[in-house]
Amino acid sequence: MTAIWSIARTTLNEAIRRRVLLVILLIGILFLVIAPGLEALSPRQEITVLKSLTLGVIQLTSAVIAIVLTVYLIPNEIERRTIYTILSKPVLRWQFLVGKYLGAVLALGLMMALMTGALLLVFMIMQDTRDLATLGEMVRVPFMFFVQMSLLAAVAVFFSTFVSPIVNFFLAGGVYLVGTVFNSLFQVLSENKDINPLVKSAAGLVHAVIPNFQYFNVQNTAINPGQGIQSESLYYLQMTGYALFYIAALLAGAILIFDRREV
Amino acid sequence: MGLAIETRNLVKKYKTRKGSSITVVDNVDLQVEPGEIFGFLGPNGAGKTTTIKILLGIIYQTSGDAFILGKEAGDIAVHRELSYLPEKPYYYEHMTGLEVMQFYASLFGMKDIAKCKSLLERVNLGNDMNRPISQYSKGMQQRVGLAQSLLNDPKLLFLDEPTGGLDPIAHIEIRDLILQFREEGKTVFISSHELSDVERICDRVAIINKGAVVAQGRLEELLVGGRIEVTANNCTTELADSLRDSHNLVSINHGRMIVDIPDSKNPNDLVGAIAKAGGEIVSVIPRRKRLEDFFLEAVSGDNIAKGRHQPSMLEATETEETDS
Known part of the structure; x- marks a missing residue:
């Protein structure tokens, strides 16, 4: 456990010093800060537009950070040979990967x-409020984004065990796009009885x-x-469980591949 | 006490994109005794680092057996008793020297900062331990590497090119440290191109070429015999050509010719032939066989070794050379 934590802490310290990530983060924060100034662009309710815009910025920035951060996670260690020194210590490959x-x-x-x-x-500042309940409602959304991005990071880590960073960038991005935009479509297709069985099976598989x-x-x-979600807390809990299940499966797959991989 | 390292018929093959396979390590048999400094030599691409990676369990052999301290290579329990300094080590640049040590110590579950500091002091980095690694010279980074390799007080150290690219002072410091390791009873397995270092500090060596071990043994056994170097002026190219087939002609340049003969031969015949052809003998110097000579003989089939020595079969060869 100590080894996993040490590797995790070192990865964190290295990641927060990576200029490309800091630039993406700064651009994201910059958009958040200037977002109130964009109200003139929309005739709709100011606060609705602002919420939609800022949460969208957080989601997009986080997705880019998650992918850029993780596609180089393993390849960098191999290229710089840091992995050799680490794996020559009593550290198992799964501990390295999980860390x-x-x-x-x-x-x-x-x-x-x-x-x-x-x-x-x-x-x-915009709403001139310090009401924790109001602000708390806003925090729930980024929290669920965080769960989503942790899952996306697991997808990228999985791919990073067998493809190059560039390919991984598009693969992980593609999975995110399909999983965000088209998954409902695939669900509908897989449940439709009037379409070709082959298409139906493929859609079901995806x-x-x-x-x-x-x-x-x-x-x-x-x-x-x-708009609201019935049994909101339960829903968040279930979705966190759903993400954890996928993360565990993806990491298990990554470990199986990485354990046999020549580094 | 068993062997520190033992490999039997170790083979590593890689598949090419075209579907064929390349043999990088070819039936390698190594025996390293506990407490000795063992030199593992070979030209670039000979298979040295691949063999070390197999021994460390970083990559896997295609066939054959590898044992470290009596256990199978890759056994995680053995990793508590060995350490590795890779060629051109890289460390997380945001860390200081001390943080690097603490990081590697934590991988052993150690939190002993005093030990980290004392090891850095031992490699003369006591005054620089709080500076970021990015500000370290290559020699300093190599010394951090050695310090981290001592954290677990290992029985066995793998050092891959430990003095490569270092300035003479750093070079000597690291060489002396390696000698200290032997005095402490540690087994040291060194892969190196620095043949003078290897000759000075190693007890035994193995030479690998094109994946196969072409020589292995104690240095004093391998370096038996020597040569006699005859240098003469006013030599013609005709004379040089007449000697070329029967002797090892090292060079002929502006009438100055250098010829090598084994020390088992009497140089008088050669000296007489040169004098008869009008050559002027400058020197006849017996030279002890050096590791460099032996190495060049051992890998003489390879392009880099052509020129100074004629190919010869080595009696010390224990494995068959194969095409790769």
Whole structure:
């Protein structure tokens, strides 16, 4: 456990010093800060637009950070040969992989917490409120984004055990896109009795294998006050469990591949 | 007490994209005794680092057996008793020297900062331990590498090119440290191109070429015999050509010719032939066989070794050379 934690901490410390990640983070925070100034662009309700825009910025920035952070996680260690010194110690490969993943998730969490802090600051100023209940509602959305991005990071770590970073970038991005935008479509196709059985099976397979990232997009409840989720806490708990299941499966797959891989 | 390292018919093959396979390590048999400094030599691409990686369990052999301290290579329990300094080590640059030590110590479950500091002091980094690694010279980084390799007080150290690219002072410091390891009873397995270092500090060596071990044994046994170097001026190219087939012609340049003969031969015939052809003998110097000579003989089939020595079969060869 000490080894996993040490590797995670080192990964975190390295990640928060990576300039490319800091630039992406700064751009994200910059958009959050200037978002109130964009109200003139929309005739709709100012606060609705602002919520939609800022939460969208957090989601997009976090997704880019999650992918950029994790696609190089293992290849960098091999290229720089740091992995040789680490694996020559009493460290098992699964410990190394889990440590790297946890470090990446911690770094992701830290960066998302900074963006959420900026988001809350913007709303405190815009709405002139310090009401914790109101602000708490806003925090739930980034929390679910964090769960979503942790899952995305696991997808990228899985691919990083057998493809190059560039291929991984597009693969992980593709899985995120399909899982966010098209998963519901695949679900509908897989349940439709009137289509070709082959297409139906393929759609069912994609729906079953690719995690449904859409489950974690709960921003509508924050953006539109009229909308809500029944048994909200239970839903969040179930979705966290859903993500943890996929993360565990992806890491198990990654460990199986990485354990046999020549580094 | 058993062997520190033993490999039997160790083979590592890689598949190419075209589907054929390349043999990188070819039936390697190594025996390293406990407490000795063992030199593992070979030209670039000979299979040295691949063999070390197999021994460390970082990659897996295609066939054959590898044992470290009596256990199978890759056994995680053995990793508590060995250490590894890779060629051109890289450390997380945001860390200081002390943080690097603490990181590697934590991988053993150790939190002994005093030990980390004392090891850094031992490699003369006491005053620099709080500076970021990114500010360290190559020699300093190599010394951090050695310090981290001592954290677990290992019985066996793998050092891959430990003095490669270092300035003479750092070079000597690291060489002396390696000698200290032997005095402490540690087994040291060194892969190196620095033949003068290996000759000075190693008890036994193995030479690997194109994946196969072409020589292995104690240095004093391998370096038996020597040569006699005859240098003469005013030599013609005709004379040089007439000697080329029967002797080892090292060079002929502006009438100055250098010829080597084994020390088992009488140089008088050669000296007489040169004098008869009008050559002027400058020197006849017996030279002890050096590891460099032996190494060049051992890998003489390879391009880099052509020139100084004629190919010869080595009696010390224990494995068959194969095409790779």
